Structure formats: structure tokens, C-alpha cells
Amino acid sequence: METEALSDYPFPGGRLELEGEYRxxxxxxPVARxxxxxxxxxxxxxxxxxxxFALESARFDRDLIAAPTGxxxxxxxxxxxxxxxxxxxxxxxxxxxVMRHLSRRRVAQHRPWLRRFAHRLFTDMISSGPPADLMADFAAPYPLAVMCRVLGLSVARQDGRLPRPDEERLAHWAELAFSFNSRGAAELHEGWEQLRAYLADEVARERRQPSGGMLSTLVSACDDKRVLSDGQLLDVTALLLTxxxxxxxxFLGLAAVDLLRHPEQARRLAEDPAGLLPTAVEELLRHVLIEVRGVARIxxxxxxLGGAVIERGDLVVIALHAAGRDPRCFTDPxxxxLAREPGTxxxxxGAGEHMCPGTLLARAQITAALEALAPRLPTLSLAVxxxxxxxxxxxxxxxxxxxPVTW
Ligand code: HEM
Structure with a gap:
């Protein structure tokens, strides 16, 4: 077994294709230094x-990666x-x-609005072009407005996009929180504090005028049950929002690119959206290469594991997107x-204890987005x-x- 460290992870270069190193x-x-x-x-x-195995085993801990040493x-x-x-x-x-706000019943209640909103954004995009930018017109504003609405933020009480200044600020703070070795600690801290201050105003408003959204439950945990401090309330709300x-x-940006690079698949989706959607959503989740750094555990x-001996205290990085391309588990990965038979x-x-609690809401949004996009797919193409x-x-x-898209 080779145990010498490969240089530099994440591997440079890869964007739309899986990097050769992963192959x-x-x-x-399957487990390498x-x-x-x-x-x-x-x-x-x-x-x-x-x-x-690493995601589901109690021998790999997520909380410890925030420890100051190691x-x-x-x-x-x-x-x-x-x-x-x-x-x-x-x-x-x-x-x-708190997570009841992401339950099947709650997500079903959001579904008609998710559909209407996706449809309206694409209609606006089409009427303002060609060309258009599917990120700015859809992939960025759509999930942001959805999450603000699920939380019950006042900024989302209107039925459509957030006001542009709010969109821009929230997108900027989320980008800082999702940064990877590109920003210093001071900048990240400042961005997080600004987001907390923004949300503090929402919490104050929530206390005066409850929304019934996720934030209501969090504020009540803070004020009535006294199990969260004000600071924790803001941190958790900022985390959920981002x-x-x-x-x-x-994901939506990458999925659109994936579809537009596979016009024969896009055409099949346009011809039979109802029949193909359930498998199409799962196939795109498998196929889209979204991760840059993978999720970490100690x-x-x-x-x-996989022929390697991992010692207590070792850092383990789980490359979820590479797993989706493992030829041992997926045929022609x-x-x-889009019609791939359900299997692995x-x-x-993710999986195990930290598996995403937002899967139903995420799938509902992806489905609504594809439903709205499907009829336009035969004429839509990448403009670059x-x-x-x-x-x-x-x-x-x-x-x-x-x-950039055109039609
Ligand atoms: C395409 C969309 C999404 C993808 C691909 C995704 C992916 C993931 C993954 C892989 C994890 C596990 C991280 C780990 O194991 O360390 C995770 C965790 C999480 N996700 Fe999602 N997610 C999506 C949408 C959402 C949505 C809509 C929400 C709504 C609130 C959400 C909330 C969370 C939270 C709170 C966690 C942390 C769970 C924990 O710490 O135990 N996600 N997500």
C-alpha cells in the first residue's frame, strides 16, 4: 500500500470534469494521503x-475539526x-x-409558491433577453428568497425577489462564509458580524410581530425556553440562512450548465418532464461536481479503511462528488x-449524523426549477x-x- 502524501489537495484545475487525480x-x-x-x-x-462508512461511523467526528489544535x-x-x-x-x-420547518408537510405547503416563483423568474429572464445570465436571474435570487421565506424574515414577506440591496448584501456575506482559503480570519469575522447585525434587526421585528417561520421557533427557544442565548440565536440563524x-x-447554476452541455438529455426532459423529473433530480445531484474541498472529520x-490505517486524531476529508463517480457503484459514472434506474x-x-436536514426543501426547489426550465430547454443554449x-x-x-444563456 502506497502511503506517501500526494501534493496539494484540492487538486487544481477541475471544474466541469472530474479531475484526473480522482479517477x-x-x-x-480509495483512501489516500x-x-x-x-x-x-x-x-x-x-x-x-x-x-x-466515514460519514456513518461514530469513529469520525465533525465537531472536532473546529478544535483550535490538530x-x-x-x-x-x-x-x-x-x-x-x-x-x-x-x-x-x-x-x-426547528427542523419541522423543513418537514415533508411544510415543504408541501411551500410547493405551489416555489413553482409560481420559479416560473415567474424564468418568464422575467426570457422577457428581458436574449441573452441572459441564469445565475443572476435565477440561481442566486431563487434559493435566497426561499430560505428567507422559510425563516420568516420580513425581507421576504413580499411574494417575489428580495429587494436588490438585501440580495447583494446577503449574497456577499454568504460568499464569505463559504470561502475556502481565499480570505483572512479578520474579513470572515467582520462579514459574519455584519450578517448577525442584519439578522438582529429581524429578531427584534420577530419579537414584535411573529412570522410563524423558523425564526419564530428559534426566538421562542431563546425567550420562552431560555435554551439559546441571543448570540447563539444569531449564529444559528445566520448558519441556516447561508x-x-x-x-x-x-447547484442550480452547475445543473443548468450540465443540462445545456447535454442537449439530448435536456430534450428528453422537455418532452416528458413529469415522467423524467424524479430520476432527473437524483441524477443531477449525483452527476454535478459541486464540492471543491469535501467534508471533514477527525x-x-x-x-x-480502504487499505489505509487511520490513526486517532487524523484529519479525514470525504470527497462526496468523487464518490458519485465511483465505477464500482455506478455504471458508466x-x-x-436523466433516466438512470434508481440504485446506489x-x-x-452526505449521510449519517450530519446528513443535510434540508434535503426535502432542496429537492422541492430543484424540481420546481426544472419544471419551469424544461419547456425552454429545446431552444436554450449556453452563450459561451x-x-x-x-x-x-x-x-x-x-x-x-x-x-450566460441565449435562445
Ligand atoms: C442542493 C442543495 C444542498 C446540498 C447539495 C446540501 C449538502 C449538504 C451536505 C453534504 C451536508 C453534510 C455536511 C457534512 O457531512 O459535514 C449538509 C449539511 C447541512 N445542510 Fe445541506 N445541502 C443542500 C441544501 C440545504 C438546504 C436547503 C438547507 C436548509 C436549511 C440545508 C441545511 C443544512 C444544514 C443545517 C446542515 C448541517 C447539518 C449538521 O451539521 O448536522 N442544506 N448539506
Whole structure:
């Protein structure tokens, strides 16, 4: 077994295609030694089975990666309390109550509005072009307004997009929170504090005039149950707001590019959206390469995994997007096949204790977006070569700066 560290993780270069390094690792070394940008050693897990094991095993801990000592995946991050917001909610005994706002029933109640809103954004985009930018006109404003509405923020009480200044500020703060080795600790701290101050106004308004949204539940946990401090309330709200929309913004932009690069698949979706949507959503979640750095854990015991011996205290980086391309688990994994038979479940939302609690809301938004986009797909195309797309680098997720489209 080769155990020497490969240089530089994340691997440079890759955007729309899976980097060659991952392909080699998937074939030969599903758990391999790499060096992170901080110069620390880590185990990079790429194989599907190994990734799932690491996500589901209690011997790999997520909270410990915020510890001040030990190997690190990146230099600076948002404050640890914010990072471990879900643990705060669990310890406060209110995780179930807060997450009820993301339940099947609640998401079903949002669905008609999600459809109308997606349809309206695409209609506005079409009437203002061609050309248009699918990021600015859809992928950025849509999930942001949705998450603000789920939280119950006053800024989303109107039925459509947020006012532009709010959109811009919230997108900027979310981008800081999702940065990866591109910003200093002071800048991240300042951005997070500004976001907290913005949300403090919303909390004050919520106390005067409850919205009935997620923020109502959080404020009541703070004021009535006294299980969250004011500071924790702001951290958790900021976390939910940022993770609840930023992942989708990147995903929707990348999914649109993926579809437009596969016109025969896009045409099939346009011909039979109702029939194809359920498998199309899951296939795009598997196929879209969204991760830049993978999710991290610290080993709490010695573990043998994928032929490697991981010691207690080692940093483990789980490359969820590479797992979705593991040929041992997916037939012809690089092919986008919107009708792919359901089989091995992708890991786009993670697995185990920290699996994304927003999967139903995310799937509902992706479905509504594809429904609205499907009829336009046969005439829609990228207005630039895929290789000329501009990218916002320095984030934990691959994110096109713009997706120029024409028709
Ligand atoms: C396409 C959209 C989305 C993707 C791909 C995604 C992906 C993920 C992944 C992979 C994790 C696990 C991280 C880990 O294991 O360390 C996660 C966690 C999380 N996601 Fe999502 N997510 C999406 C949408 C959402 C939405 C809409 C929400 C709504 C609030 C949300 C809230 C969260 C939260 C709070 C966590 C932290 C869970 C914890 O710490 O235990 N996500 N997400």
C-alpha cells in the first residue's frame, strides 16, 4: 500500500470534469494521503463505500475539526459555534422543533409558491433577453428568497425577489462564509458580524410581530425556553440562512450548465418532464461536481479503511462528488443519464449524523426549477463555450460567476 502524501489537495484545475487525480484514486487508492492548504496531512476518501462508512461511523467526528489544535483543512472559517449550529440545537433540545420547518408537510405547503416563483423568474429572464445570465436571474435570487421565506424574515414577506440591496448584501456575506482559503480570519469575522447585525434587526421585528417561520421557533427557544442565548440565536440563524441557499445557488447554476452541455438529455426532459423529473433530480445531484474541498472529520479511534490505517486524531476529508463517480457503484459514472434506474443512493447530501436536514426543501426547489426550465430547454443554449465560463474561485463549492444563456 502506497502511503506517501500526494501534493496539494484540492487538486487544481477541475471544474466541469472530474479531475484526473480522482479517477486514479478511485481506481487504485480509495483512501489516500494528501496535504491540505495549511500544510497538514489528511486522508482523502474518494471511494463510495469508504465515504459512506466515514460519514456513518461514530469513529469520525465533525465537531472536532473546529478544535483550535490538530490538523486543519483550511486556514480560517466562520466561528466554531456557528459551524456547529446543528449541535447547538440538538443540545438545546430543539433540533426537531426547528427542523419541522423543513418537514415533508411544510415543504408541501411551500410547493405551489416555489413553482409560481420559479416560473415567474424564468418568464422575467426570457422577457428581458436574449441573452441572459441564469445565475443572476435565477440561481442566486431563487434559493435566497426561499430560505428567507422559510425563516420568516420580513425581507421576504413580499411574494417575489428580495429587494436588490438585501440580495447583494446577503449574497456577499454568504460568499464569505463559504470561502475556502481565499480570505483572512479578520474579513470572515467582520462579514459574519455584519450578517448577525442584519439578522438582529429581524429578531427584534420577530419579537414584535411573529412570522410563524423558523425564526419564530428559534426566538421562542431563546425567550420562552431560555435554551439559546441571543448570540447563539444569531449564529444559528445566520448558519441556516447561508447553508440553506448558497449550496443551492451553486447547484442550480452547475445543473443548468450540465443540462445545456447535454442537449439530448435536456430534450428528453422537455418532452416528458413529469415522467423524467424524479430520476432527473437524483441524477443531477449525483452527476454535478459541486464540492471543491469535501467534508471533514477527525478520527476518534484507529480505523482501517480502504487499505489505509487511520490513526486517532487524523484529519479525514470525504470527497462526496468523487464518490458519485465511483465505477464500482455506478455504471458508466461520467455519463449524465436523466433516466438512470434508481440504485446506489448518491452522497450529495452526505449521510449519517450530519446528513443535510434540508434535503426535502432542496429537492422541492430543484424540481420546481426544472419544471419551469424544461419547456425552454429545446431552444436554450449556453452563450459561451463551456471552457469560457467565468468561475468564482476560493469557495468551498464550485460556483460559476455567471451562466450566460441565449435562445
Ligand atoms: C442542493 C442543495 C444542498 C446540498 C447539495 C446540501 C449538502 C449538504 C451536505 C453534504 C451536508 C453534510 C455536511 C457534512 O457531512 O459535514 C449538509 C449539511 C447541512 N445542510 Fe445541506 N445541502 C443542500 C441544501 C440545504 C438546504 C436547503 C438547507 C436548509 C436549511 C440545508 C441545511 C443544512 C444544514 C443545517 C446542515 C448541517 C447539518 C449538521 O451539521 O448536522 N442544506 N448539506
Amino acid at each position: 486514479q484514486l478511485l481506481r487504485r487508492r 494528501v496535504t491540505t492548504p495549511t500544510g497538514d496531512l489528511a486522508w482523502l476518501v474518494t471511494g463510495y463505500t469508504e465515504c459512506r 490538523p486543519r483543512q483550511q486556514e480560517a472559517t466562520v466561528p466554531p459555534d456557528a459551524f456547529n449550529g446543528m449541535r447547538l440545537l440538538t443540545e438545546a433540545g430543539i433540533a426537531g422543533e 447553508v440553506g441557499h448558497k449550496t443551492l445557488t451553486s 478520527a476518534t479511534a484507529r480505523v482501517e 461520467d455519463r449524465l443519464d 443512493e448518491h452522497l450529495a447530501f 463555450e463551456p471552457s469560457d465560463l467565468a468561475w468564482t474561485d476560493g469557495l468551498i463549492l464550485r460556483t460559476p460567476t455567471a451562466v
